[in-house]
Amino acid sequence: MKRLQVLLSVLVLSSLLFVACTPKAPAFECTDAIGCVDIAPGDPIHFAYIQSVSGATASLGVTNMNGAQLAIDDKGGQLLGHPIQFDGEDSLCSAEGGQAAGTKIASDPTVVAILGTTCSSEARSAMPLIADAGMVMSSSSNTNPDLTNPDHPDHHAGYFRTAHNDLFQGRIAAEFAFNELGLKKAATVHDGSPYADGLRKVFESVFTELGGAITSSEAVNVGDTDFKPVLTTIAAGGAEIIYFPIFEPEGNLLASQKCEVSGLENTALMGADGLFTSGFAGTAGSCSVGMYLSSPYVAGDAGLKFLEKYKAKFGEDPASGFGPHSYDAMNIFFAAIEKVAVVDEDGTVHIGRQALRDALYATKAFPGLTGTLSCDANGDCATGEALAVYQISQAMVDGSENLTTSTPIWQP
Amino acid sequence: MRQRFLNRINFTDIALGIIGAALVGLIVIGSFKTLAEGNYTTRQWLDFVVFGIAQGSIYALIALGYTLVYGILRMINFAHSEVFMAGSFTAYFAAVSMAKSGFLESNTIIAVLILFAIAMFTSTAIGVLVERVAYRPLRRAPRLVPLITAIGASFVLQYTFKGLYGDQFKAYPEIDTLKGSYTWGDINITKVQVVVILSAAFLMLLLYLYVQFTKTGKAMRAVAEDKDVAALMGIDVDAIIVRTFALGAALAGAAGILYAITFRQVNFFMGFIPGIKAFTAAVLGGIGNIPGAMLGGIFLGLFESIGPILFLDGLNVPAPYQLKDVIAFSMLVLVLLFRPSGILGERLSRTKA
Structure with a gap:
């Protein structure tokens, strides 16, 4: 009995030694200032939306979501070999709705980036929570100037928009x-x-x-x-x-x-x-x-093509004008993630949250449906040329x- | 005598008195200044009055439903605003198909009467159903219980209609024969407003005659006076209550059509704000009192339309229409400070409250 125990322990020890000595890629270590998202092989990359998809302003929120869906489809539903997950919360075009949706999404650590919000009032209450959670949010229909005014309390790090500033x-x-x-x-x-x-x-x-x-x-x-x-x-x-x-x-x-x-x-x-x-x-x-x-x-062939695809997929014309903006917002996310993500050999993806923010702020001359987009230091990516x-x-x-x-x- | 009077007044009375005096003071100063500035012509003041009466007569029709039920059951039927919505939302589909076939233009009077019939029928059915399901089983329960079921019934109806007809705003067709307006001197009144004011006045007159001069009306008044004694006199109390609900609901249905031809938009949530306003109108006029509800509705409409400009413009308040509801509810506070049972509500406070 005793000999068996000794034998076993020797075996275990040696096997441990063996494992330790095997040459292996250095494990990813998160050095990001506000944390990382790790996506194991086969797990989806999680995008969330905060949109007003019911009630009187649903025409805006639903079009925003559909525009984003088209961007995901055009990407083949995959990013860096991982499927794209896209779900979220209805924020009802009110400050209260924005706060409720923001709290829910900010508490989910798998969320990488958020498409939102529909109304500026929602962004005011949701964005502080999202900024604290280290996430990034990009809106295709918030147009209130305060949201990207660095001297205003409603401005938060990690907020972007492809909608024109008012x-x-x-x-x-x-x-x-x-x-x-x-x-x-x-x-x-x-x-x-x-x-x-x-x-x-x-x-x-x-x-x-x-x-x-x-x-x-x-x-x-x-x-x-x-x-x-x-x-x-x-x-x-x-x-x-x-x-x-x-x-x-x-x-x-x-x-x-x-x-x-x-x-x-x-x-x-x-x-x-x-x-x-x-x-x-x-x-x-x-x-x-x-x-x-x-x-x-949205002028030109790209705009017409977008409308065609939209009608083919959703069976109707866009109910509002911000579909192309969401399409662009999602593609800017994709480009930035592809730039900063660290991919392990086994396919695990690591995304530094601060790195993602920096990459988004550094977006320059991005060819979008709504024009050539360059994000400034305050998060404004649109220039208003598409009005x-x-x-x-x-x-x-x-x-x-x-x-x-x-x-x-x-x-x- | 003087000593007794001094003993009777307390801190609350003084505080209320000061609030009342301050409100009256503000109103008087504001109105005086606005009129002195003279930014508005007589014609525009008359326009405000016409808008107020048209809006107020819709409030009055809805308010009658609250008042009739309160008069008999001493409860606030909070589902009444949904009864109002149900009628005009359902009639929307008839209105659209009649507009498409051209019937609405060629036979406007018959078409509008059909809309009234559909809306009043739907509202009556819903009103009676709510009474049967949500209130009758609780006839002997404490007063707060039917209040809660009323709120529950209100939500059930709202979301049932949302499920049935969708959550989008639906546009009533425009009726070309009702476009344009009449002008007498400085008074300018659109055809739609004429239809609204005349139909509301006609319906209210009909209701008054019904309650005063028919046997059912007499029975209603008896039940309102004392349910138990009325039952002893051979009145079927439950049947009378159902008729009261039906009457109030039919008026709400008619109000729904007047609302729809004025604002041309219906939605499952459309009843909420007019419902609150009509309830306010009923309290303003003295809840439980039929002429009171009519008067309260017209008053509220006038306050909302004239108040912001008359009271606030002279005080240089920016964007006074944002404070429209504040004015309407301040007027309610003011009226209740001086007449706690509403403008015409004295009968109620003596015998029933």
């Missing part, structure tokens, strides 16, 4: 109204959301800078239905154009009630990309004919033409 969109809207339409008096309406409030501030400052006058800046509540009193107030100020960068359904109601208010017969309407959906013209009705909307425009102004026609109200696939009337 500093561009508000400026383009103001320039279009003043220079192209030759209008001198404007009124603005916002709904208290960071998106709308940010846009109308930029619009107001650029419009006044150009020499125009703001007759009144009004605010409404999300959930309001009767906009005739506020429109009457605007009429009293004598505005020539009403700029209301708000969301559905309030924007549709406002556009449809303009014709019922006396004094606004010759006043033009202008909205922003939040209202740029396939359903807008139908619900706003004939009163919205002639209304202007600023939104992304254009569209106009509602009677055919769109009747449903025979689709706003989201129409040709813009003006490009800066």
